[in-house]
Amino acid sequence: MNKKRKTRIIFIFFLLLGLLMGIIIYKNKKKPIIAHNESVYKEYIKSIDSLLAYDKDKAREKIEVFYKTVLEKQDTLWLAYVYNYKAEIKQGSALFYLNKARVYAQKINDSILMGKIDYKIGNLYNSGNKYVISLEYYLNADKIFFNKEHLNGLGHVNNMLGSVYFSVNEYHKASVYYNKAEKYFKQIKDTLGEAISLTNKSRVLLKTNKYDLARKDLLKALSVFENLADTTKIIHTLLFLGDTEHNDRNSKLSLFYTDRAYEMALKSKDTLLEKHILLHYGQIYERYDYDKAIQFYEKGIKEGKEEMIDLDSFKNLAILWIQKNEYKKAYKYMERYYQLSDSIKGFEVRSKMEELQWKNELQQQHFENQLLKKESEINKQNYKNRFIIYTILTIFIISVIGLLYFNKVKSSRIIKLENNNLLTKIEFEKELKELREKEFKEELAAKARELNGINIQLLAKNQFFKEVRHILEKSTEYENIEIMAKELWLQLDKLDNQEQDWEQFKEVFEKIHPTFFETISKEAPALTKTEMRICAYIKINMDNSEIATLLNIGHRSLITIRSRIRKKLNLERDKSLECFIKSW
Structure with a gap:
């Protein structure tokens, strides 16, 4: 009774000790964020992303099927992604679908998806020259990607942040963001992203008259785009090279690059780029052929898309008309230039952009301070937990050693007794086994004898039948015994039944x-x-x-x-x- 009581006390002590350690570890364990239905949608989304890059018609078909399926299931996660994809194929309603996707992304707390959506909304506002609103969405996406350490997203967002500041002539800030984008793309070895960053950087170098550096970056980027066969990016890079050569007074080389770009735009049937390239022709010819330059400028402005028309094109066209003493026409284009310039580069726009920039930086700083504070608290708590755990482990080890020592003597005695009992048991089992084997062998021999006896009976019976049949076959030779033979055949047919003998044999056989x-x-x-x-x-x-x-x-x-x-x-x-x- 005393021994059982001690065992229970020791068991309860170690149980409580284990529970205490488990509670400490559980409290300090970070809860994982579980992605909803990740195993289901991951491959499907990957295939759509691939199609969007190379075959938009097939992507459109797949997205429509995806959209119908998701509406039936009303799966929140799938709805977030499907609306995001709908924005890709429904350009006129892109903002509507992106806002819907953002609502569902917030519901499922998918930060990365929210960052991607904010990036796309920023692109929409940026293409409409609404730089303040686009900057707000870009900064929000940048914050999300930074917190999640999403380097690919950071690369793309910083490229677009640089483009916003470039559009309002903030070349230093634009350069900072372009360099950051290049750094992020280099870390993940994204050659395409890196080439895009180089192209954007060259625009800043071009504005600051660093033509050799701009030319070097553009040629490097052009090589990457040509390897990837990305026609649109090749055309834009050729136009930037043409601008570089134009500003560096190399008119022939500038015309060569622009001609190449125009030919590729014609082959790819990209009418928007065709019209945009006309503006570059106007820029080239304005130095030595005013009429031709005016013709290209007016055609590009008239037929081109407004967001693809460079602001300086209006100013350059106005100057050309002044050179030809057409002041009314010059006034029309100069007025348009100042209207757009004020809307893009006005004081109010700059102030709002500065405000957003500072607000974002203050939020970032606040977030970093909070992060450091939390890390400090976690480190302190971890130190306390380690101290408690080490103390508990020390007590546990001492208790175990003591228990082992006190049990050693008892164990040796118990082992001796158990060994004696075991030897006795082994001897008994050995004798029992021998008796059972002997009994089994005797039983088997008896069954075998019984089976052989049945077989002998069967063999004798069949031999008897053969002999009788043989006699009967000869008896047919005698006429006076014909009736007797028939009766005897009838009796033999009744007796010639092996079924009963087989059942008897089978019964004995199955026992063995x-x-x-x-x-x-x-x-x-x-x-x-x-x-x-x-x-x-x-x-x-x-x-x-x-x-x-x-x-x-x-x-x-x-x-x-x-x-x-x-x-x-x-x-x-x-x-x-x-x-x-x-x-x-």
Whole structure:
């Protein structure tokens, strides 16, 4: 009783100790963020992303099917992604679908998706020259990607932030963001992203008259775009190279690059780019052919898309008309230039952009301070937890050592007693086993004798039948015994019934080999009753002549039946039928 009590106390102590350690570890364990249905949608989204890059028509078809399926299921996560994709194929309603996607992304708390949506909304406002609103969305996406360490997203967002500041002539800030984008793309070894950053940087270098550096970056980017066969980016890069050469007074080379860009735009049937390139032709010809320059400028402005028209094109066209003393026409384009210039580069726009920039930087600083504070608190808590755990472990180790020491003496005594009991048990079990084996052998021998007795009876009976039939066959030669022969044949047919003898044999056989018939039925269900009987006779070592006599059949008939058994058992030629059957 005393021993049981001590064991219970020790068990309760270690149980409480384990629970205490478990609670400490659980409290300090970070809860993982589980992605909703990630295993289901990941591959589907990947395929759509690939199609959007290379085959927009197929992507559009797949997105429409995706959209219908998701509306039926009303899966929040899928709705967030499907509206995001709908914005790609429904340009006129892109903002509507992106706002819907953002709502669902917030519901499922998918920060990365929210960052991507904000980036796309920023692109929409940026293309409409609404730089303040676009800057707000870009900064929000930048904050999300920074917190999640999403380097690819950071690269793209910083490229667009640089473009916003470039559009309002903030070249230093634009350069800072372009350099950051290039750094992020280099870290993830994204050559395409890096090439885009180089192209954007060259625009700043061009504005600051660093033509050699701009030319070097553009040629490097052009090589990447040509390897990727990205026609649109090749055209833009060729136009930037043309601008670089134009500003560096290399008119022929400038015209060469612009011609290449125009040819590619015609081949790709990109009408918007075609019209935009006309403005670049106007810029080239304004130095030595005013009429041709005016023709290109006016056609590009008239037929081109407004967001693709460079602001300086209006100013340059106005100056050309002044040179030709057409002041009314010059006034129209100069007025348009100042209207757009004020809307893009006005004081109010700059102030709002500065405000957003400072607000974002203050939020970022506040976030970093909070992060440092949390890290400090976590470190302190971890130190306390480690101290508690080490203390508990020390007590635990000392307790275990003490327990082992006190149990050592008891264990040695118990082992001795157990060894003695074990030896006695082994001897008893050995004797019991020998008795059982002896009993089993005697029983087996008795059954075998009984089985052999039945077989001998059967053999004698069948031999008797053969002899009687032989006599009867001869008796037909005598006319006076014909009636007697018929009666005797009738009696023999009644007696020639092996079924009762077989059932008696089977009953004894199953006592010796209880699973034989069950096994043979599973291995070869197609075997007939006679074939199963032959298998049973083979099992008890009967030879072919004995089996033929017992079944009252000829030797050749038995060989034929054995052949059929081999086929049904799928036995190869080199394998023995006897060995196979005896293995059951």
